[in-house]
Amino acid sequence: MFKNNITLKDQALFEKYICSYPYKTSGLTFTSLFMWRHLNEFKYEIIHDFLCISGINHLNMNYKEFFVLPPLSIKEYNTHKLSLAIDEIKNRFEEIGHPFNIKLLPKHMIETFKKANPNLNFTPDAANFDYVYLAEDLIGLKGRKLHSKKNHFNYFMRNTPHKYVSLTDQLIEDCLRLNTRLLESKDYTSLEAHLIDLEQMAVYEALKNRKALGAYGGAILINDQVEAFTLGAKLDEETMVVHIEKANTKFRGLYQAINQQFCNHSCIDVTYVNREEDMGLPNLKKAKESYRPIKMIEKYDGTFNK
Template sequence: MLTHSISITDKAFLDTYLRSSSYEVSDLNFTNLFMWRHLYHLKYEVIHGLLWISGIYYDKPFLFPPLFKNAEDLANLPACLEILKGKFDHIKSPAMIKFLPASAVELFQNTAPQQLRFQRDRDNDDYIYLAQDLMELKGRKLHSKKNHLNFFRKHMEFEYVPLTKDLIDDCLSLAQRLKVGNYTDLELDLLQNEALAIEEALQHMDQLHIAGGAIWVDNQVEAFTFGEKLTEDTMLVHIEKANADIRGLYQAINQQFCIHHCEDVIYVNREEDMGFDYLRKAKESYNPVKMLEKYDAFLI
């Protein structure tokens, strides 16, 4: 629907818009856009000073919230929406903007009052945690996490090492092993696309400025994770993979990442659950300090 495909060479250009727009949602981050560009068929285009990114979500075309270098450019939102509504009409699809944070809804309502209808999107809310909570696992609500972690530390010899390109093949091997199991067609498709996304991110880890680590157990990588700063006070976790057959390993990779990479932030954003019950249960079990609520905005 839009004109330009996203490539690694677009990082500097897109980052100027991403950093100025300050939506603070996990979706609007260059690494996420780059990693998942194939799955969501992402394209971008600048229209009336606003940078728009389009994609396809569960077979439905959508737009990300518009990005801008100057907040004044949002005055062009009504004119942009007229053009974009025409593009959606051309492909005979309802027009919508996804991943709009609750903090921006009033602004969009006031800027284009006759053109947008809003609807909560709980499945895509970001889970936000205190970094200190994830490091220490103190308190009754995190007691079971601490027990699993203590079991792992007591019964397993392990080593946490910084993520480097030397570990790419080991990490991809683990991702392949973890794909074995009983999954729905949708879950399997997501896992296959996730494997591609992981490989893309790791192969370009220097350009993307991501940081992470891996845990060795019995001479092989059994867990790895990586993320980057989303804002000055928030670390965004892009990927966390671990062998669930090893009790306490997920708790260990989570804690070790925070200890090594989150010492200078207050919050950790662990992204959304996408409506999957098992992900929601897992993310809620870590006791988020807040949820970053998101909305869909439908073009009328």
């Protein structure tokens, strides 16, 4: 819907907007937007001084859902200009024959958007709520609520010779091979296979460009082979977002280990760890809830009455 592709050269422009206002959500970071730009076909334009980003949701197998992310402002929002931007974006939707749809709007921004256009309706998008944890909880795994996690972690540490290392350029191909191995044991539809190829591209882009993105990564080697890896980037001074986490489930406790080790090495200077959303997937929801989040970052869809 918009015309400009997102490239690494746009990082300074995007962070000028992203870092000047407390959006607090994992999806509104340059790392996330950059790595998922192919899957979601992200494009952007500056409209009435707002950074506006359009995308296409391919996760529904029956149709493509066109959307925009919340227009991003430098510092405080000017509701008059925001109203003009919303009107312009609404016209763009009408031109392509799709209904206006804002996704990933943080709950604390709803009132600002209502002031800009009272005709907007907002509905919670629970599948995209971010799970946020205390970093010290993920490092220490203390207390009854994390007892089972600590048991799996201790089992792995005692029984599986391994080495935790920071990600290097030399490990990228090994990480991608692990990701491929984890996928090969399952059967997929043609659409799912296409999305998986795009996910592989996203993982590769994030790993390859981790230094430019200011991201942190780690891997666990077993018998000198990568069996788990992860990548995160700071949302702000107090929050780390975990964008990627992969592990071979054949090793009991490996998921708990890569989580704990990454936090122990890379999250000691933050208060919170944002582990993103569950996408409405029951198993992922169960896994994220099992770590007992301290809070959820609620996100909403914004639409107009039909």
